Amino acid sequence: MKAAILVESLTGNTWKAGEKIAANLQQEHWSITSLSPVKSPDFAGIQDADVVLVGTWVHGLFVVGQAPWAIDKLRALPAMAGKTAAVFCTFALNPGKSLDGMTRAVSSRGADVIGGLALHRAKLDAHCEEFAVRLVDSLAAR
Numbered sequence: 001m002k003a004a005i006l007v008e009s010l011t012g013n014t015w016k017a018g019e020k021i022a023a024n025l026q027q028e029h030w031s032i033t034s035l036s037p038v039k040s041p042d043f044a045g046i047q048d049a050d051v052v053l054v055g056t057w058v059h060g061l062f063v064v065g066q067a068p069w070a071i072d073k074l075r076a077l078p079a080m081a082g083k084t085a086a087v088f089c090t091f092a093l094n095p096g097k098s099l100d101g102m103t104r105a106v107s108s109r110g111a112d113v114i115g116g117l118a119l120h121r122a123k124l125d126a127h128c129e130e131f132a133v134r135l136v137d138s139l140a141a142r
């Protein structure tokens, strides 16, 4: 399988998550066509990929008002009709319904979003591995 990864990150956690997910998938013999920022997506990498992974971070008042940062940029991603996608967000306390908003935004670009996972910023290693395992398993089951 070939995956393109798109990341929005302010302080680096989500970018790190993208790198860790890439490493986990490579161990499963996937290739990574690109790891690029949401604001300047690598078009060729997306076109070449079977699966597009989109990550951002949770913004809000920690207990209320949580939302995925840069949702407008997710809605402005290139058209991804025919691509499978999955979403992830990093957070500190509570991700709220961020994954639902991300799923809607990425689906609006035509991708088939098969799932998502919120990754705690203090548990990135374990949560990125979990994301990769779930992704590989759910695609194997199709």
Ligand SMILES: Cc1cc2nc3c(=O)[nH]c(=O)nc-3n(C[C@H](O)[C@H](O)[C@H](O)COP(=O)(O)O)c2cc1C
Residues within 6 Å of the ligand: 008, 009, 010, 011, 012, 013, 014, 015, 056, 057, 058, 059, 060, 061, 062, 063, 064, 065, 066, 067, 090, 091, 092, 093, 094, 095, 121
């Ligand atoms: C202004 C601001 C607001 C935040 N609001 C929330 C929040 O409401 N809930 C939460 O769980 N984390 C919140 N966080 C924590 C970030 O989601 C977390 O640190 C994330 O990993 C940052 O990703 P990044 O390093 O890729 O920018 C907030 C961080 C910032 C800077």
